[in-house]
Structure formats: structure tokens, C-alpha cells
Amino acid sequence: MADVDAEDKPQRPSASADKERKEKSSSKKVATSATDLKKIIGGRNLKFEDFDLRATVGTGTFGRVRVVKFKGNPDRTPMALKILKKSEVIRLKQVEHVKAEKQILTMIEHPFIVNLLSTFQDDKRLFMLMEYINGGELFSYLRKEGRLPNDHAKFYGAEIILAFQYLHSMNIVYRDLKPENLLIDSGGHIKITDFGFAKVVEDRTWTLCGTPEYLAPEIIQSKGHGKSVDWWALGILLFEMLAGYPPFYDENPFGIYQKVLAGRIEFPRHFDVKAKDLIKRLLTHDRTKRYGCLKNGAEDIKRHKWYKGTDWDVVFARGLPPPFTPTIKAPDDTSLFDKYPESTEASAPSISPKDQSAFFDDF
Numbered sequence: 001m002a003d004v005d006a007e008d009k010p011q012r013p014s015a016s017a018d019k020e021r022k023e024k025s026s027s028k029k030v031a032t033s034a035t036d037l038k039k040i041i042g043g044r045n046l047k048f049e050d051f052d053l054r055a056t057v058g059t060g061t062f063g064r065v066r067v068v069k070f071k072g073n074p075d076r077t078p079m080a081l082k083i084l085k086k087s088e089v090i091r092l093k094q095v096e097h098v099k100a101e102k103q104i105l106t107m108i109e110h111p112f113i114v115n116l117l118s119t120f121q122d123d124k125r126l127f128m129l130m131e132y133i134n135g136g137e138l139f140s141y142l143r144k145e146g147r148l149p150n151d152h153a154k155f156y157g158a159e160i161i162l163a164f165q166y167l168h169s170m171n172i173v174y175r176d177l178k179p180e181n182l183l184i185d186s187g188g189h190i191k192i193t194d195f196g197f198a199k200v201v202e203d204r205t206w207t208l209c210g211t212p213e214y215l216a217p218e219i220i221q222s223k224g225h226g227k228s229v230d231w232w233a234l235g236i237l238l239f240e241m242l243a244g245y246p247p248f249y250d251e252n253p254f255g256i257y258q259k260v261l262a263g264r265i266e267f268p269r270h271f272d273v274k275a276k277d278l279i280k281r282l283l284t285h286d287r288t289k290r291y292g293c294l295k296n297g298a299e300d301i302k303r304h305k306w307y308k309g310t311d312w313d314v315v316f317a318r319g320l321p322p323p324f325t326p327t328i329k330a331p332d333d334t335s336l337f338d339k340y341p342e343s344t345e346a347s348a349p350s351i352s353p354k355d356q357s358a359f360f361d362d363f
Helices: 013-025 034-041 086-091 095-107 138-145 150-169 228-243 253-262 273-282 312-316 353-360
Strands: 051-060 063-070 079-085 116-121 125-131 182-184 190-192
Touching (some): 086 125, 138 182, 150 228
Antiparallel strands (some): 051 063, 063 079, 079 125
């Protein structure tokens, strides 16, 4: 049977409605940043029982994400709790993968990234407490609009450029840029999510990972890759936002790889000439000539004529007016996510003390 939060039980609708009304009309502080939320958490040893459970907003191979709030805390900011079943993480050989994602998220905090707030565990589950971003995916917005106007693509591109510049300054390569991994927050700004493929890379790595349409030629050719692949992927994303489809497409991955390696791009006639120039400089096969990879790094992209007049300090401060603001009823609104059956993954089997010691004592 699905787990139902006490506040959501159908036999007490009036109490539930009254509590929600009080939360929405309350003048109590609502934390707006990862820094604020981390201060509220402080040095607490969190437990699953510390949270009021709300709707599931995502499910995956070995867990789910639920919206949660702290029980009995004057701050009613909703957060996202990623719940992973230890038994499944072990069975699917994802232990190092999950721990690497946690390690990277622990290192970073940025306005255009979905930030990790805390991690904890019990005998059956791992928990990652994250910011809750409720404006939906850029993917959904792009499919609804068909394609985006020049200024809209420029806005989203600018925020991603700053996030990548920050990650690369810490030698973190993201490796999974695509519209599905870009969330829009309630203010209309971009938040990059899913750091499952991210990796600290000092020089090069050789793992084949990512989405076929977004893979750089050096990944396909197994030449070893680094930060350059993120700038290639940015070029693909800018093209897809402006055209409504990626520049290299085929029914099967092998066909896509052939087109990427051939390198022929057909730009739609409506493309802004400056946007086209930047995309060409990002989708350059030779990494020694690709924008983002030259001596000045991301500064070359920021100084490109498409971004002429952009105040990058204002971009970082989330000061540019967003082209689109999602219709959100409340901070814990989940209407822009699919509906899922509820669970807390508590039915997961326990793991042995030996497995706990070997795999998760340092989580």
C-alpha cells in the first residue's frame, strides 16, 4: 500500500486544507537559497522521520524523488529528497557511481545548479536532500514552443555558460547537457540537474557516456576527452533551442555518430547570423580551436558578438529578466511534473552488515 503523509490523509481534508492555507498566508521565513537551507540544517544528523512527505516528482531505476518539508520547523521551504534503495544500488553495480555523484555535489554550490543540501542513510536507503525546483524541464517548454526566439536561447545559454565555467574551474566535467537535464525554477532561471555522469578530470577520461545527439566527436572516437565536450554540447543545445531539433539526428545512434563525424551542419534560414557564428565555433571538431577550449576559456564565449552588451555580473546575480516564468501556485506546487504512485521505498530488503561496511559506511 502506498505511504500517505498524515497531512494528506483523505479522512481529514479540512485539517490538511487549513494547514496548507496557513503555510501559504504565513509571514514566516521561506528560505530562497541553498545557503539559507544549509544554515537551517546546520550540523543536524538528519533522519527520514524529520520530514513531512509530499508528492513523488520522479522515479528511477533504484529509487524516487519526493517533495519534503521539515516537520515542526517555522521554515516551510519545500525540498527534494532523493531516496535510493541500497540493495538495488549494489545489484546494479552503481555504488561508485552514486558515491561519485555525491562527492561532486558536495564540492559545489551555484545559482544555476540544483544544489545538494545534505546526505544521510538508514539500514535500507540512501538519502540525498536537494533544492526543489518546480518549474518543469526546459525540454517540456521547448517541445511546447517548437523553437525559442533568439533572445530566449541567449538567456538560457548565458546561465549555462556561467555554470560550466564554475564547474570547469574545479576540473569537473558535466558530460550530460540536454534539455531534459535543465530545470526552470519558479523565477524562470535555469538549474542544471543530474550529475550522474559528472567527473573530476585533470586531463582526459575515456568513458563513453552521454546522449548520442550531444556527444562530441572525441567521445565517439575514443580519443580521450575533457572539458571540451561540455562546450561542444552547449553548441548542440543552442542549435536545438533555436531550431527545435538537434543538428545531428538519425533514427539510430550509429547514424547520429556518422553525421557528427562528418560535421556537416545545415542551419535554418531564420538563425541570427551571430548565433550561427558562435554555434560554428563551439561545434568545431578540432579541440584546439573550439571556443571554450582556447587560452581564454569561457571568456571567449562571453565576449562573442552574440553576447555583446551582456553584463555577466548581472547574469550571475540572476538579474536578467527571464523570457518565461512558470505558472506556479505555491512553492510546493508539483503540477508541472508527471503523477506517480507514492512510496517511501521502505519495502526494500535490508543489506548485510558486510555490504554496509564495504559500500556505504562513508556515504
